[in-house]
Amino acid sequence: MDTNFSPDELAFRDEVRAFFAEAYDEELQERMKDPSTFKDAVIDWQKRLHAKGWIAPGWDEKYGGVDWDSTQKYIYESERSATGVRDVIPFGLTMVAPVIQAFGNEEQKERFLPGILNSDDWWCQGYSEPGSGSDLASLKTKAVLEGDEYVVTGAKIWTTYAQYADWIFCLVRTSNEGKRQEGITFLLIDMKSPGIKVNPIVSIDNHHSLNEVEFNEVRVPVANRIGEENKGWTYAKALLAHERTGIAAVADSKRSLRELVELAGNEVNGGKALLDDPLFQKRLSDIDIELMALEYTELRVLASVRSGGAPGAESSLLKIKGTEVQQSIQQLRMEIAAYYQGVLPNELESEELGHEFGSLARQSYMYGRAATIYGGSNEVQKNIIAKAVLGL
């Protein structure tokens, strides 16, 4: 057992640190906070990462990827979270691109990968439907082949940032024969196609990032189909098992927990810092200990991947524990904020209110409820572990 970084790895860490300090500047951060400049700021940031050559750690080098081993990925991710640098929008870079690389034809690779790599194309994901959540294979959006085009009709839901997207990758039903999973096809659809309508969904944090996307006889060239018809489920599933080691968000949680310690040190109740309250300390350490364990669980999974193992059901464990820790941190931040959690954003300047993080605490808590629902709900993840690991 050796969990120390080598000198080369330490040098890499310093390089990452220095780059973030310079490239992720305050002006950029301010623009990311404002919904009206958010999209452009994200694209700017991703272009800076691209210029540095670091935009696509998971990609093959021949497509413009960067050849990092899992330790380097871990270091990069830790530094990114620790400094509060925003992660890349995953839909293009880490979700559809690996599918295109693995299962797309040469023409599709040439056509789509450069726009993803340089962030000119914004992608969103069309999996869930109003009637198909955890039971994804029950999806009903249908695609009927007419000549060299599919005609797509149906609706996708919970589509993050569909309002910004140039492209959507979709699972659609092309057959009702046989097993449900065997009649699903993977299509890439231009969001400017006639017949697409994006309906905003305001979530309980009072923000708009989610959408419903309606497809009304949308015509999609067969050339936009990934692989074979009716094999889309296999491609999507390969992707799900692929890049999931970051899902535990350990580094993010560590940073958040450090913030909590600072906030609780400043919060006073009856003349005493909240951080000195034994009940509060217990809450804090309950999370801290769980997170210490999770950090090593993740490292153990990484180590096994490095020595040739495939991340299988372990990624379910990381998802369950990771999201539980995230939610308990969000919960504790709410406890610190007390009644200030109730103040809506933009209602009062923090100076006038006398409090700074209440509204943010609530938003992250409220939207954070989604973490145990999306990406395969935690209930479904437990089913996976029960079946795949315990053999039940």
Added chain:
Amino acid sequence: MNFDFTEEQVMLRDSVARFVQDDYDFDSRREIADSAEGMSKAHWQTFAELGWLSVPFAEEYGGFGGSATDIMVMMEEFGKGLVVEPYFATVVLFGGLLQDGGSDELKNAHIPAIIEGSRLGAFAFLERQSRFELADVKTSAVAGGDNYTLNGEKVVVLNGANADHLIVSARTSGGQNDEQGVSLFLVPADAAGVERTTYRLMDGQLVANITFNDVAVPAANLVGELDKGSELINSVVQRALVALSAEALGAMGQLNAKTLEYTKTREQFGVAIGSFQALQHRMVETFMSYEQTKSLLYRAVCALPAGGSEAWEAVHALKVMVDRAGRNVYEEAIQMHGGMGLTDELDIGHYAKRLMMINTTFGNGDYHQAQFNALRYAQDSEDNTEQSRPVLAAASGERV
């Protein structure tokens, strides 16, 4: 022993329930909460006409002379409808302080006005630094002639935006955190030197930060005894916590009912999701959360007349349960509704937000657990051994 409500209590409960059902569906409620006033003055008049605003007040001031149980049955129904009209702020807090501590003149001037629906009140107690400590008071009141001069700031004042009169806690002697030396003053919201900044909370409440800049308050507006405000506050807050918890119970019941209904109709994998045992067990947990909360609510309302540490133990326990069990209920409701639970459109998130606000009002779960621990397990407390008999304590409550 029985846990039945009196005929009058049943009538009171049914009358609020009918109002919520007929006039307070979720869309109407949203419209009211989003309106500039954040409440419906027309509904408030209905509250007056139906006699609800008179419930806790003594008959000599035109009140109904009701008990904490009467308030409890009403608050539970308000909770079911997410009613935003300021019953709690005006009747329970402002009215409660007046009833318990006001002079005859003050009572005559304000209680009949509350009852007829023309007086909206607020209790301004929070300060930027005070968090859950009600005695952490920097706002000062200095005597001079027939007046006190009030200076300071109160924050997140419930109903602070609509209130025409305020009861303000201020320090008249002692240090910033001393129980002794806090006094209460009744101040018209339009008095010279009073300034309000209003804003909205996530549960739809319209609140205010209020500053007092050399506000002259007649000595006759002192509510309760000079320097003894903390005792008065504590006794009113004790009842207020029971009322708030009843509201929470109403919201929890609605969440459970709506979630149960959803799991029976939402299908995944070809069956209703409620048929999955993994979910069934969790639904059973939320059901038990509700029942345990109801039990502690009844226990607390029965313990109120006994007063002292027996009453406080029951109330602290209740508020801890409302926090823990309430969170269990709303977090499961959101989770089981899946993506839909995360939308602003569905009422689930709004019940959750109300419960979250209730949790932070007059102390969260941790705060009350610490108070509970101090009362119940403190080694130097003389009556400690006497109090560690929960069953007897429950049975000793007189009929309420």
